[in-house]
Amino acid sequence: MTLYVHCYEEHTHRHPFYSLLFPPLALHSVPPPLCINLSFKPNLFTSSSSLFFPLYKKLHNMSHRLGGRRKNVKKGFQFTLMVVGSSGTGRTTFVNTLCDSGVLAKKVCDSPEDAHIEAGINIKPVSVELDEDGVRISLTIVDTPGFGDNIDNERCFHEIVAYLERQYDDILAEESRIKRNPRFRDNRIHALLYFISPTGHALREIDIELMRRLSPRVNVIPVVGRADSLTPQELKDFKRRIMEDIEHYNIPIYNFPYDVEEDDEDTIEENSELRALLPFSIIGSDEEIVVNGRTVRGRQYPWGAVEVDNPQHSDFGRLRSALLSSHLQDLKEITHDFLYENYRTEKLSRTVSGGDQDDAAMNVDDMASQGVRLKEEQLRKEEEKLREIELKVQREIQEKRAELSSKEEALRSLEARLAQAQIADA
Numbered sequence: 001m002t003l004y005v006h007c008y009e010e011h012t013h014r015h016p017f018y019s020l021l022f023p024p025l026a027l028h029s030v031p032p033p034l035c036i037n038l039s040f041k042p043n044l045f046t047s048s049s050s051l052f053f054p055l056y057k058k059l060h061n062m063s064h065r066l067g068g069r070r071k072n073v074k075k076g077f078q079f080t081l082m083v084v085g086s087s088g089t090g091r092t093t094f095v096n097t098l099c100d101s102g103v104l105a106k107k108v109c110d111s112p113e114d115a116h117i118e119a120g121i122n123i124k125p126v127s128v129e130l131d132e133d134g135v136r137i138s139l140t141i142v143d144t145p146g147f148g149d150n151i152d153n154e155r156c157f158h159e160i161v162a163y164l165e166r167q168y169d170d171i172l173a174e175e176s177r178i179k180r181n182p183r184f185r186d187n188r189i190h191a192l193l194y195f196i197s198p199t200g201h202a203l204r205e206i207d208i209e210l211m212r213r214l215s216p217r218v219n220v221i222p223v224v225g226r227a228d229s230l231t232p233q234e235l236k237d238f239k240r241r242i243m244e245d246i247e248h249y250n251i252p253i254y255n256f257p258y259d260v261e262e263d264d265e266d267t268i269e270e271n272s273e274l275r276a277l278l279p280f281s282i283i284g285s286d287e288e289i290v291v292n293g294r295t296v297r298g299r300q301y302p303w304g305a306v307e308v309d310n311p312q313h314s315d316f317g318r319l320r321s322a323l324l325s326s327h328l329q330d331l332k333e334i335t336h337d338f339l340y341e342n343y344r345t346e347k348l349s350r351t352v353s354g355g356d357q358d359d360a361a362m363n364v365d366d367m368a369s370q371g372v373r374l375k376e377e378q379l380r381k382e383e384e385k386l387r388e389i390e391l392k393v394q395r396e397i398q399e400k401r402a403e404l405s406s407k408e409e410a411l412r413s414l415e416a417r418l419a420q421a422q423i424a425d426a
């Protein structure tokens, strides 16, 4: 039992959700609830040795992942980032600054005649290839223009959640196939950057609602867009109030999780530094300016300049390297091992009618064998059909043979008659 608990502790306890679900984090003494992941439930396995199966599976997955990581360095990494925020918070400029190219088109301003029309949200993925210190990254950006522009934004929430869940459903369907599609593309969102308007006050209701609804499905990282709109002191206070709100409302954002007992010192230091920067203050610009003889990406004002890549001015550089380098793998692993697993468990439990978690687990088991039975039935029917076709073809061949031999017989008698006629003529 202890073995079983430890085998998936690694990923579950480090996620911010864990601390919300199981305070006060008695991580090393109390086992986490077994209902987190139905596929790992011991009661699904009957023999005593099968209790080791989850451990084996986890170790296998881990070694597979480590092997995969080495392979990935050569092949490159695939990463999907969603950007959400009200219009004008600097999403488009951020994405173009991140990729150092015009990946997203700038919005053409609404004409006054159409300004009242609520266009709704438009979720659109764009792919771009990046080279990070020799490592190829296939980055997919999923932009969400139109979010927060309506009087009632309920539909926007629904559409984003539905999009996130659709990607999980695709994986779930792919996993249950007998024959996997080698060209299947995993489009799950690994991180969501939520752009908070630089109001200088605190979180608005829409911010709280969005982060609260999306955090169970995706790693949410809050950022303050257009951070140069605030003075350094205003920005510091604003960031503090945002984090107080996040804590107050128990929003499980991605907070660069670490474990003081298990992680090494470097990881702890790096993660706690990044955590202290939350929410990241972002300055975006697709223009280059000259500052003290240096050409840098930044924004020029009559009173001075702000530099995108200067850590004194903006957290852009730290966020970029966390997303595309240091924390890319962690974000992907949490997406797969925790967020997707939870979704999968919820979805399968929901599919089962009624019952508590234990019943649900049994039913999930039943469902699996029912699925196998259905497949067997289908195969049997297909075999029957094939046998029928074979018999039909054999019957047709026999008929043709009989027809052919009767025609041969007729031909022979015709030839005999011809020969007799020739003899008679002679």
Ligand SMILES: Nc1nc2c(ncn2[C@@H]2O[C@H](COP(=O)(O)OP(=O)(O)OP(=O)(O)O)[C@@H](O)[C@H]2O)c(=O)[nH]1
Pocket (backbone or CB within 6 Å): 085, 086, 087, 088, 089, 090, 091, 092, 093, 094, 106, 107, 145, 146, 225, 226, 227, 228, 229, 282, 283, 284, 285, 299
């Ligand atoms: N001061 C400042 N302005 C910015 C920054 N980033 C973008 N802007 C400006 O803010 C305006 C809106 O920026 P966008 O990047 O288009 O914002 P968006 O969130 O994509 O908005 P929509 O395209 O309407 O959805 C533009 O005029 C940008 O030049 C920033 O970091 N600081």
